[in-house]
């Protein structure tokens with residue numbers, strides 16, 4: 001026997017022997033009905049998106065029978081994060097197809113300087129291979145993205161925040177960040193319901209139009225101009241937009257930008273899916289005028305910043321490297337703005353934030369005092385007073401916060417509105433007196449109390 005084997009070894013070359021033994025093994029092993037997809041953590045040097053998505057997706061598939069789980073929590077997280085442990089198997093069902101996910105880790109080999117190798121193995125009946133590749137895996141990627149968005153902590157980036165970002169990215173060393181803790185949402189925002197709906201629809205449409213922007217060759221961005229007196233909710237609306245979209249906010253102080261190259265650097269260090277906010281642009285215009293007066297940052301005219309120049313610049317930059325960008329300008333004085341900025345097509349949406357009217361009040365009453373359906377004796381009187389008084393939502397909110405007792409708070413609000421109304425009337429009559437005693441004798445007030453010429 002030994003002799004035959006050694007003769008065979010001598011007569012049959014090694015390659016052929018190896019081939020024969022594999023073929024014999026294949027022939028005598030029963031064929032598996034399953035296909036297994038191996039999903040490694042990395043594709044070459046980059047991370048494997050399918051692996052990352054599977055890791056998130058499988059958290060929702062953990063069942064009571066899963067034996068070992070990994071638990072963690074960082075200081076930023078509000079809840080525990082739970083993930084499956086190596087060696088565990090998790091079942092899933094997709095359109096009646098049974099699937100099995102296994103999380104496999106292999107220890108690093110001592111001779112090779114590499115870390116633990118991790119992968120998922122997805123097994124299912126062979127006949128569903130096409131369906132799994134064409135529709136189940138895209139479904140896993142999509143669900144994972146949704147779950148990630150839900151968990152995402154919205155950040156506020158400001159160039160004055162410390163640069164030690166918690167997410168580890170330094171964003172070009174330009175922006176520091178804190179978590180956006182602003183609780184404002186479209187539900188809590190006191191705004192005309194139609195305007196609110198228009199805003200939400202507009203944002204939804206914007207998000208869904210990737211292909212459209214590509215087709216027409218425009219940067220995937222949208223510009224909003226919010227105007228209104230202080231305390232009418234411009235900043236609250238921006239926070240509501242960020243919370244709704246789960247987009248980070250970059251708060252840009254134009255006064256801290258001294259040249260186009262500075263601006264380019266700052267803008268290039270912002271990320272996609274974000275809102276760039278430039279508040280109080282009427283004040284920024286003053287800054288520009290000061291520069292033209294020749295202060296230390298004036299420089300040659302070509303390097304000076306103008307608002308429309310800034311917009312052109314952003315358009316150019318974002319058409320080449322920006323996606324899902326929103327830019328918001330705010331102003332207390334729309335009448336003072338550069339006309340180039342107000343031209344149709346410059347900013348996509350103009351929103352005038354107005355004083356608090358009865359419909360907006362109902363949101364505040366529900367938020368602050370849990371009063372719904374006008375369910376309070378003083379409600380009608382307040383609505384009447386609001387129609388004839390200019391009061392901001394911020395002022396109303398402050399009155400409503402004065403007491404947890406709805407009777408006390410609303411009583412306070414009624415007194416406040418009456419006071420405001422009579423003060424306004426007094427100012428108006430003083431103005432009239434002044435004018436009548438002076439040169440402009442034609443000044444009158446109309447039926448609604450407005451001053452007319």
Ligand SMILES: Nc1ncnc2c1ncn2[C@@H]1O[C@H](COP(=O)(O)OP(=O)(O)OP(=O)(O)O)[C@@H](O)[C@H]1O
Pocket residue numbers: 188189190191228229230231232233234235236237332353393394395397
């Ligand atoms: N429309 C609103 N709905 C709900 N709350 C509001 C609204 N407007 C103002 N508030 C309340 O008033 C506070 C101040 O409002 P906000 O900072 O949004 O005003 P603003 O228009 O940005 O003012 P400014 O022009 O001074 O920046 C908010 O924190 C919020 O509590």
Ligand SMILES: [Mg+2]
Pocket residue numbers: 234235236279
């Ligand atoms: Mg503001």
